[in-house]
Amino acid sequence: MSSSLGVLFRISTFGESHGGGVGVVVDGCPPRIPLSVEEIQFELDRRRPGQSKITTQRKESDTVEILSGLNEEGLTLGTPIAMLVRNEDARSKDYGEMKEKYRPSHADFAYDEKYGIRAWQGGGRSSARETIGRVAAGAIAKKVLKLGWGVEVLGYVERVKDIEASIDPLLVQLEQVESNIVRCPDPEAAERMLDLIENVRKEGNSVGGVVGCVARGVPAGWGEPVFDKLEADLAKAVMSLPACKGFESGSGFAGTYLTGLEHNDAFRAAAAPQGQGTGDEGLVTNMPETQAHVFTTSNNSGGIQGGISNGMPVLIKAAFKPTATVMREQDTVNVQRENTTLAGRGRHDPCVLPRAVPMVEAMVALVLVDHALRQKAIL
Amino acid sequence: MSSSLGVLFRISTFGESHGGGVGVVVDGCPPRIPLSVEEIQFELDRRRPGQSKITTQRKESDTVEILSGLNEEGLTLGTPIAMLVRNEDARSKDYGEMKEKYRPSHADFAYDEKYGIRAWQGGGRSSARETIGRVAAGAIAKKVLKLGWGVEVLGYVERVKDIEASIDPLLVQLEQVESNIVRCPDPEAAERMLDLIENVRKEGNSVGGVVGCVARGVPAGWGEPVFDKLEADLAKAVMSLPACKGFESGSGFAGTYLTGLEHNDAFRAAAAPQGQGTGDEGLVTNMPETQAHVFTTSNNSGGIQGGISNGMPVLIKAAFKPTATVMREQDTVNVQRENTTLAGRGRHDPCVLPRAVPMVEAMVALVLVDHALRQKAIL
Amino acid sequence: MSSSLGVLFRISTFGESHGGGVGVVVDGCPPRIPLSVEEIQFELDRRRPGQSKITTQRKESDTVEILSGLNEEGLTLGTPIAMLVRNEDARSKDYGEMKEKYRPSHADFAYDEKYGIRAWQGGGRSSARETIGRVAAGAIAKKVLKLGWGVEVLGYVERVKDIEASIDPLLVQLEQVESNIVRCPDPEAAERMLDLIENVRKEGNSVGGVVGCVARGVPAGWGEPVFDKLEADLAKAVMSLPACKGFESGSGFAGTYLTGLEHNDAFRAAAAPQGQGTGDEGLVTNMPETQAHVFTTSNNSGGIQGGISNGMPVLIKAAFKPTATVMREQDTVNVQRENTTLAGRGRHDPCVLPRAVPMVEAMVALVLVDHALRQKAIL
């Protein structure tokens, strides 16, 4: 069951980096949602290797097939939606040494300890290729959130190593994120990040950083205390991504440097603007039109209080470590538990951040849509 | 189901801050474990309010009763263990204003939006009092981990606002943590933290900080990719604690400032020390005595690689925001959605960190024991 | 997790026959439902031993306490509702021999094999006393079904050994069921059942039979293919009751003697009667008033087709074996695995059927309310 996530909108991924293919079954998608293979493919193309010079040159078209769950008009049936992407371009020769040696800071050793067996070609199940199923499912989650509640989920690269971007999560748009290959909506910072990544790639080294994500339009009431709090489920979903080492909700670690008086988000009421704002007002939805809107004047809570969305934009951040595969000789052990060395070969990303953006969006969307459905069962 | 956590070692908490009581049902505890009410009470006393001058002066003895799951000799039966702590000392008059006004950065508003009703006395279900059930269950989890695998879970205050302690997670001992009321094993830092907390308390203000936690002796193989990775489940469990805003596994956010070559943990093999080390070697367990031991020379992975423990100490950190209740007038709205102000009353912690230590330990122990049992089903 | 049942309306029971007490935590009950301790106690009194001469004379008042989940006005908060019934009147001396010998057709031997330990006094967790938690939770489920959807769940004794009652499940009323101590709404059959039970009791023997249960007013659309079909979840819930050996939905085993043409339920449409019928029409609900009502002219489907309710009354039957405890010497083995004999002692029901009626109702109600909430999340 460890390859499944979600309660009412539940996904189950499958597949290794080398073998028949990878994919996902989405169980619990609401019926009567129009869905096209192009919408899924759009997100997969954002995740795909070989998009640009700073991502791995592994060439795979990652073409998705929808196997079930739609009728002939492309409407969801309320039944499981299975999606499959075939594997191609497996250069096993690149991986020969990996059969004998454990790559440092990779999952090889731990898999062998756990299962007593491991797919040594390309990382097997621990490969980032597994996230194809997540991103495909996330595309559906985004569509349901958009159609059902007008919610928009958008990720972006906030920081690469020590290069920090300036981003307003309330205003940032998809076009800005997609305007450069780093997926950083601050053009000047993007330029510097690009230079840095290019340099570490040439050195056979790698870097990490921080992906931010905002969900705008989330109504108050999503999240289920005490264990399935919205930030707890978001943390689990995002921390389950490969290379993710840290998670923040709202003010996160930075908020711990403030006092309570500085950190607290004051509530205010306003008769004002109709519709769902995306600006400072972050207006609370699902209430009678005649009621005043409630908002907070700051958003250190990141749109979540007591584990429940409060109507303000939901804000999270995720730390991704520098790519473990580097093209330089490193100390390690072999499967006979003898000391040896290993240098990375093959095609790898010097920085996972740009491709991590659609992954983080997918995980956030999957958690949100699950809680949206759970809240429907309560109201 | 949102008040339950875990797969094979599953806890279900119940109870509000005011009402009959709070407690927990632990389902899936292994049979034939000796368990005493004193062991549970020990952990509850660490969590209890009124322990010291820097914790809330609310006076509750928090005496636990074990209702089921043990035989007359105090051995677990393999059946659910229910534990109950009665509520006392409810000063409802302190909370009168809370019926009408939403406390800033508290869960009041979100609960009303979600459920259309809320227990306004003392926070109800969103009160930190709910964690009594977690800590009681965590005491059992710790016992099982100790007896079954020799695993020790220990938390400590690492930072209060900007006062940072110097702690070696491989060596720190419970006695050092408990040697002062801040639960910071660095005596000099503890002194300064204490002064700071005292000062903010006098000002009616509050502070937050960071709790660290180490699990020593965890064998390689715990954690279930791809969604129930060890760090993902730890993140969810810890982020479900009240006031927690951030989570890190191993190097966390700090690790994103390193390059791959700096960050990677080199594997080494050693015929060397028998038994389970707690020092730099962090030796891998569950392998034939004749096999060489494998360890890593650094531990940026925090004992987890690919979502699975690798035999090194498991290291996590959690950010706790400054207490939302402050004794000063703040802007807010009332239940009629009109602007108003509210000042905190009653007895509250100016800093939750010292009492959060046993809570974090409990959540970490609960996740570990669940994965220990899940790994038994695989081997 | 094996002591929990349900997805959105989830119960977790705890407690042994001897020890602190037994109870349940209900997680996921909708908020704002008025609930009184008397409503719970009413159902517990129907389940209680010592009600009449044909039930065990064990004297326990089984007084329930609601520990959490309600506000001071008795409204549910949407948070877990914990309920506790203390144990009393434990005559351990009656059970001394049970420590050494396994009772035939009881759970003693199997528990020892599974857990390596067992609460030998009175059956421990395998005692029918465990069902107190189920019946208490079922009382809440019934209330929610009544208030939320106008659904009524009613059980009755259909057969004791070979004495069969004549019952119309569409018309039978609670008063008829409760009019005699056998809980058989056919007074003439009830009389004969009573005589039979009295006779087997005098002989130190026991009998079993069949409990039927109808749910009237269930709207079309409840049940979740392909594994959580309504009849599948009902089967699991009912078959988890002590002593239950068989389950039928609709025509059950009898239906296998018919041909398809005889067995099929023809659909018919009628502009006719408004409101929810309980007669032959069994009218489909949740549709626009202007739409014709659809019903079936027979109900071999038992109100369920393809695992989903179709708007007709839901009908199930459950087989309960003769009570395993008999007051006569029987062959068995002791814990040293030596042949020996054992005769039942203490106070036991010669026939569990009358007390099984509220248990079956509880299980049916718990499954229905869970699926009612799950359907809310879909619509």
Next chain:
Amino acid sequence: MSSSLGVLFRISTFGESHGGGVGVVVDGCPPRIPLSVEEIQFELDRRRPGQSKITTQRKESDTVEILSGLNEEGLTLGTPIAMLVRNEDARSKDYGEMKEKYRPSHADFAYDEKYGIRAWQGGGRSSARETIGRVAAGAIAKKVLKLGWGVEVLGYVERVKDIEASIDPLLVQLEQVESNIVRCPDPEAAERMLDLIENVRKEGNSVGGVVGCVARGVPAGWGEPVFDKLEADLAKAVMSLPACKGFESGSGFAGTYLTGLEHNDAFRAAAAPQGQGTGDEGLVTNMPETQAHVFTTSNNSGGIQGGISNGMPVLIKAAFKPTATVMREQDTVNVQRENTTLAGRGRHDPCVLPRAVPMVEAMVALVLVDHALRQKAIL
């Protein structure tokens, strides 16, 4: 989540009768199990339509592809095993009328009520074609049970309408079951069943009956009270099969005609036969060789006591209603809720029993292997 079943060995099926294909993801299969596509195909061929004159003539080869979860040597990796069977031979013209009219005693109407949409071609998700995923997963479950515990699961047709076979569940062999197209190991009864099915087919009518299933070699200790009792999980799994209306464990409904003294299974101990018997002794396993073996002299418990296996053969029965599709005009309503009539067209089984045998075996095996793994976590 309603298309998933199991806790530790968890399957998720997908697919409609018409569309890309049907399949399953098996999550939690133990690692290092040798598995071949032929072993899966063998069971699918037993389930396949068009096997013989008494099964539907729909022609589909039902060729399975294993997409993931195996290494290049055919060993399981401990990761999800995805399997896919493509759809072929869809004669949509046969189904045209089904778009407009609800077939009596089929799932059409209920699906429309539940989801507001339905795949009207061939039953969509409610088609028996969905069971392909179950049978493919069941083949793996059988393999794991055989290799891990020496457990054998075998089903057979016990009764067709009123023709009852004489079968000894302790001795019956797969060859006997497969020796005729009815899958009834009593050759004389099989002959008469065949005649009956042929006759009802010619009349455009249908029949149902009872499938029995035995699991031999199940050690004592499998099953998890109080809700995941072995018979409860078996009941749910089997009752979730299309057309299943009743379930019995051990003596079932017949046992309710006995007294306790007649029904109880006496325990006996014997130093005797080593190894796991399949005869009357049904010897208890997993105990020291030096210990006496415990067995029961009768097996009305069906190998399960208190929800836990007791080491005797596990025995269950399942009632399957007569096939709903008959080639004769029947009353029904159309989607406009107007009265009309409908006659079955296309190719359907006049009796599902022969093809239900591998389905029942699959469900029993899936439940058993899940509980086998759960018990490993306890011991």
